Amino acid sequence: MQPPAQRPSSPADRTFLRDLAARIHAIEADGRRAGGADPGERARTGRLCGVSALGLEAGRLHEFCGAGAGSDWAPPLALAVHLARGSLGLGERGGDHAVWIGRRVWPYPAALAGADVRIARGAAGVEYGIELFDEDEEDALDGDALEGDARAADPLALFEHSLFVDARGTAGGANGSGELLWAADRALRCSKVGVVVLDGSRLPKSAMRRLQLAAEAGGALGIVLRPANEASQLSAAASRFSVERCSGLDGGVEAGWPARWSVTPLRRRSGGLVRFGASAAAEGFGAHGASLSSDSGADGGPSSGGPSNGDPSNGDARRA
Amino acid sequence: MARDTEHGSEEHGSGGARERYLVVVLAHFATDRVRRELARRERLERRERTERGGFGAAPSAPRSARASAIVLTARSGSTPTVAHRCARAAAAGVVAGSSLAQARGLLFGAPLHTQEHDPAGDLAALERLARAARRYSPRVAAFPPDALALEIKGSERLFGGEQALLEDALRWFARLAFDARAAVASTLGCAFAVARFAVDPGRGPERRGLRVREGRERDALERLPVAALRLPEDVLEGLFELGLATCGDVLRLPASRCRRDSGTSCSSASTRRSARGRRRSRACRTPSCRGANASSRDPSTTARCAGSSCANCWANSRRSLEERELGATKVVIELWPSDGPPTELARTTSRAGRDPAHLWSLVATEIERAPVGFGVEKLAVRAEGLERLLPRQLGASGADGAGPSEHDREYWALVDALRARLGERAAFACDAREDFRPECAFVPRRPELPPSGARVARRERPTRLHREPIAVDVEERDGRPVAFTLRGVRTELERTIGLERIVAPWWPGAPRPARALEGPERTYVRALDADGRWLWLCRRSAPDGEARASWFVHGEWC
Numbered sequence: 058m059q060p061p062a063q064r065p066s067s068p069a070d071r072t073f074l075r076d077l078a079a080r081i082h083a084i085e086a087d088g089r090r091a092g093g094a095d096p097g098e099r100a101r102t103g104r105l106c107g108v109s110a111l112g113l114e115a116g117r118l119h120e121f122c123g124a125g126a127g128s129d130w131a132p133p134l135a136l137a138v139h140l141a142r143g144s145l146g147l148g149e150r151g152g153d154h155a156v157w158i159g160r161r162v163w164p165y166p167a168a169l170a171g172a173d174v175r176i177a178r179g180a181a182g183v184e185y186g187i188e189l190f191d192e193d194e195e196d197a198l199d200g201d202a203l204e205g206d207a208r209a210a211d212p213l214a215l216f217e218h219s220l221f222v223d224a225r226g227t228a229g230g231a232n233g234s235g236e237l238l239w240a241a242d243r244a245l246r247c248s249k250v251g252v253v254v255l256d257g258s259r260l261p262k263s264a265m266r267r268l269q270l271a272a273e274a275g276g277a278l279g280i281v282l283r284p285a286n287e288a289s290q291l292s293a294a295a296s297r298f299s300v301e302r303c304s305g306l307d308g309g310v311e312a313g314w315p316a317r318w319s320v321t322p323l324r325r326r327s328g329g330l331v332r333f334g335a336s337a338a339a340e341g342f343g344a345h346g347a348s349l350s351s352d353s354g355a356d357g358g359p360s361s362g363g364p365s366n367g368d369p370s371n372g373d374a375r376r377a
Numbered sequence: 378m379a380r381d382t383e384h385g386s387e388e389h390g391s392g393g394a395r396e397r398y399l400v401v402v403l404a405h406f407a408t409d410r411v412r413r414e415l416a417r418r419e420r421l422e423r424r425e426r427t428e429r430g431g432f433g434a435a436p437s438a439p440r441s442a443r444a445s446a447i448v449l450t451a452r453s454g455s456t457p458t459v460a461h462r463c464a465r466a467a468a469a470g471v472v473a474g475s476s477l478a479q480a481r482g483l484l485f486g487a488p489l490h491t492q493e494h495d496p497a498g499d500l501a502a503l504e505r506l507a508r509a510a511r512r513y514s515p516r517v518a519a520f521p522p523d524a525l526a527l528e529i530k531g532s533e534r535l536f537g538g539e540q541a542l543l544e545d546a547l548r549w550f551a552r553l554a555f556d557a558r559a560a561v562a563s564t565l566g567c568a569f570a571v572a573r574f575a576v577d578p579g580r581g582p583e584r585r586g587l588r589v590r591e592g593r594e595r596d597a598l599e600r601l602p603v604a605a606l607r608l609p610e611d612v613l614e615g616l617f618e619l620g621l622a623t624c625g626d627v628l629r630l631p632a633s634r635c636r637r638d639s640g641t642s643c644s645s646a647s648t649r650r651s652a653r654g655r656r657r658s659r660a661c662r663t664p665s666c667r668g669a670n671a672s673s674r675d676p677s678t679t680a681r682c683a684g685s686s687c688a689n690c691w692a693n694s695r696r697s698l699e700e701r702e703l704g705a706t707k708v709v710i711e712l713w714p715s716d717g718p719p720t721e722l723a724r725t726t727s728r729a730g731r732d733p734a735h736l737w738s739l740v741a742t743e744i745e746r747a748p749v750g751f752g753v754e755k756l757a758v759r760a761e762g763l764e765r766l767l768p769r770q771l772g773a774s775g776a777d778g779a780g781p782s783e784h785d786r787e788y789w790a791l792v793d794a795l796r797a798r799l800g801e802r803a804a805f806a807c808d809a810r811e812d813f814r815p816e817c818a819f820v821p822r823r824p825e826l827p828p829s830g831a832r833v834a835r836r837e838r839p840t841r842l843h844r845e846p847i848a849v850d851v852e853e854r855d856g857r858p859v860a861f862t863l864r865g866v867r868t869e870l871e872r873t874i875g876l877e878r879i880v881a882p883w884w885p886g887a888p889r890p891a892r893a894l895e896g897p898e899r900t901y902v903r904a905l906d907a908d909g910r911w912l913w914l915c916r917r918s919a920p921d922g923e924a925r926a927s928w929f930v931h932g933e934w935c
Contacts, residue, residue: 166819167819187934217806223803240795247787247790249787302909316934
C-alpha cells in the first residue's frame with residue numbers, strides 16, 4: 058500500500074501543522090466568544106434580536122425562569138426557539154447546531170420551522186410575542202425592512218439542525234453526575250454546537266458552575282430554563298431573567314393574538330442589573346429598535362461589540 | 378435418541394476434512410415464543426399472588442399457557458388473518474392465511490390465545506437464540522424466520538461425538554420449550570432439507586434428529602420433495618407442472634433440459650450443490666472484513682483488564698482498516714466469560730471512522746460494566762459496517778482527518794457519545810411527515826440521515842405539544858367553549874380564536890393518532906384563559922358508541 062502523498066511525512070511537519078491548526082482554532086474560538094457577527098447581523102435585519110436585546114453572550118450560561126412550577130411549569134419555549142434561531146450561524150458560520158436537552162424543554166418541532174417571535178421593549182424589560190402567521194404578513198416580511206432576515210435565508214435551518222436529547226436522569230443527582238448534566242456538559246463543550254437549551258429544574262449551583270466552565274470552553278450559548286420558584290436559588294449563570302405572561306387583551310392587541318410575555322432581568326453576574334432606557338414605555342409592542350443600557354462593566358459581550366452600521370434604531374444594545 | 382438415516386451412520390464425527398453442519402428448524406418458533414412469554418407472565422402472577430396472599434391465598438382459576446392453542450394474526454385489509462399457528466391449531470386444521478374467524482370456528486370450544494404477529498420481535502429473538510447456541514459451536518448463524526445453522530466440525534468432540542451433540546442440542550431446545558427438528562450433514566442445503574422434510578415430527582423431542590453420513594447427501598435428498606431445495610415459489614410451480622415431485626427427479630434430469638423446461642437454471646444446479654456439497658453456503662457469522670477482526674485469548678479477570686485487551690485488539694484492527702482504506706460504523710466486542718454465556722457489546726457511529734480514541738470512548742463504559750464473572754477467557758473485537766475512508770488533509774482542529782464529513786466531525790462525535798451513554802434513541806433529530814394531525818406530523822430521525830424532504834407545514838401551532846392530551850371538562854355556550862375544568866379547578870376562558878378542523882385520514886396504512894384522539898374528526902381552537910395562558914383545546918367528535926364529544930388540552934403556547 059502506497060502511503061498517501063498529502064500526509065506529512067515527518068513528526069516535525071505534523072507538529073508544525075498541529076500548532077498552526079491550534080492557532081486557527083483559537084482565533085475562531087475567540088471571535089466566537091466575543092459574539093461574532095451574530096448580533097450585528099440581526100441588527101442589520103431591521104428587527105430586534107433577543108440575543109442582543111437581552112445582552113446574551115456566547116460562551117456563557119443564561120437562566121430564564123418561566124411561569125409555574127412542578128407539573129404546571131411552562132418553560133418559555135417560544136423565547137428559547139427565538140434565541141436558538143438567533144444563535145445559529147445560519148449565514149457565514151453555517152453548520153452550527155442547536156441541542157435541546159430534557160423532554161420538558163423540547164419544543165414542538167413545528168415551532169422550529171414556524172413563525173418567529175417579535176421582540177420589543179416594554180415598561181419593565183423586554184416583551185416578546187408570537188407573531189401572527191398568515192400569508193399576507195409573510196409577503197410583507199419579504200420586503201426591504203427585513204432584508205437578510207434569518208427566515209428569508211432558510212426558515213428550516215433550525216428545524217434541520219436541532220438535536221433532541223432525552224436525558225432522564227435528574228440534573229442534580231446525589232453525586233452531581235446525572236445524565237442530563239453530563240449530556241449538557243458534553244454538548245456545551247462541542248465547538249460545533251451553537252446553542253444548548255436544557256431543563257435546569259433543581260439544578261444546584263455546583264452543577265451550574267460546571268456547565269458555565271463547559272460553555273466557556275466550547276463557546277456555545279447556554280440557555281437554562283427553570284421554574285419560577287427557583288428564581289431565588291443560587292446560581293453560577295452569567296445572567297438570570299424572569300419570564301411572565303402578559304394578558305392578551307391589553308396593549309392594544311384587539312385580535313387576542315399573538316400571545317405575549319415579558320422578560321425581566323433579575324441579575325447579571327458580571328456587573329449588576331440590566332437597566333432599560335427610560336423611553337422604553339413610549340414604544341408599543343412590535344416597534345423596532347430599543348435602547349438597552351446596562352450598568353455592567355463587562356467587556357467582550359455582543360452588546361459591547363455593537364452593530365457595524367451605526368443605525369440607532371436597529372436594536373443596538375449599548376453599555377453605559 | 379436421535380437416529381441415523383438409513384444411509385449410514387458414524388460413531389466419531391465425520392472423519393473427513395469437510396465442514397459438518399447442524400441445522401435446527403424451529404417449526405413453530407413464533408408461537409413457541411408467545412407461549413414462553415405467556416408462561417413467564419403466569420409465573421410472575423403466581424408469585425405475586427403468593428406474596429400478596431401468603432400461602433393460604435385461594436388459587437385463582439387455572440389459565441395455563443400450555444393448555445391453550447395459539448394463533449398469531451396479521452392484518453390484511455380490515456380482516457385479521459392467521460400468520461402463524463401452533464401445532465395444536467395446525468392439527469385442528471387451521472392454516473396460515475385463513476381468516477381468524479375460520480380459525481375460531483375450527484377451534485370452537487378449545488381455549489385459544491390470539492395476538493398480533495411481531496416479525497421484528499421474532500427476528501430479534503432468533504438472533505438471541507443464535508448467540509446462546511454458541512455453547513455448541515463458535516460459528517452459529519440465524520436463518521430467519523425459524524432456523525439456526527451451526528458449523529460443528531471440531532466442536533463435536535467436546536460432546537463425545539456428533540450424535541451426542543445432536544441429542545444434547547435437541548434436549549436443550551426442548552428445555553427452552555421450542556419445537557425443534559435437527560439434522561447434521563456435510564452441506565448446509567442438505568442439512569436444511571433433511572431437518573425440515575425428513576424428520577418425523579411425531580417422535581419425541583429428543584428423537585427429532587437425523588445425521589447424514591458424508592458423501593451420502595444425494596441418497597438423503599432422493600425422496601424429499603422439491604420444496605426442500607429452498608427455491609422460489611415460481612420455480613417450484615414450474616417443476617410441479619413438469620411432474621418433478623422429488624429432488625431425485627430433478628437430480629436425474631440433465632442440466633440442459635432442466636434449464637429449457639423450467640425456464641430457470643437454478644433448480645438442478647441447486648440440487649446438485651446440496652447433494653455434492655460443492656456450495657459453501659453462507660458461512661455462519663462470516664466476518665464483515667476478516668482483517669478488521671482481532672481477538673485475544675489472554676484471560677482477563679477484571680473488567681479493566683478486559684478493557685485493556687480490547688484496546689490492544691482494536692489497535693490491530695485499526696491497522697488493518699488503514700491498510701484497506703476503510704472505516705467502521707459499528708464496533709462489536711465479544712466477551713466469553715468463563716462461567717456464563719458470551720456477551721456481545723455493540724456500538725454504532727454516525728460516520729465511518731477508525732479513530733481509536735473516539736471508538737474506544739463509546740465502548741469503554743460498557744466494558745467496565747460488563748459481567749465478567751470469574752474472568753474472561755477470550756474476547757474479540759469486530760469492525761462492521763465498513764465504508765471507504767480515504768486519507769485526508771489534517772483537519773483544522775489538529776486531528777488526523779479521516780472522515781467523509783470532516784467539518785462536523787466534532788459534532789458527530791458528540792452524537793455518538795450521547796447515543797452510547799443514553800441509548801440509541803436518546804439523541805435524535807426530527808423529520809416532517811405530511812400529516813395534518815399534529816401528533817403525527819413529525820417523527821424522530823437519526824441525525825446522520827438527511828431529512829426526507831417532506832414539506833413542513835407552516836401553520837399556527839403551539840410551542841409545546843402534550844404527548845398525551847389532557848382531558849378536560851368544557852362548558853360550551855352557543856357552540857363555543859367558555860370555561861374548562863381541569864383537576865377540579867374551573868377556569869374561565871376570555872377568548873377563543875383560530876377554529877381549525879382536522880378529519881382523520883380514511884386511507885389504510887395511515888399512522889395511528891394518540892389513543893385519546895382516535896375518532897373521525899377533531900376541532901382545535903386557541904383559547905386564552907384567565908391566567909393569560911394560551912391553550913390549544915381539542916374537541917374530539919363523538920365516535921360510534923359515545924354520546925358526547927370530548928375535550929382535551931393538546932398544546933400550549935409558552
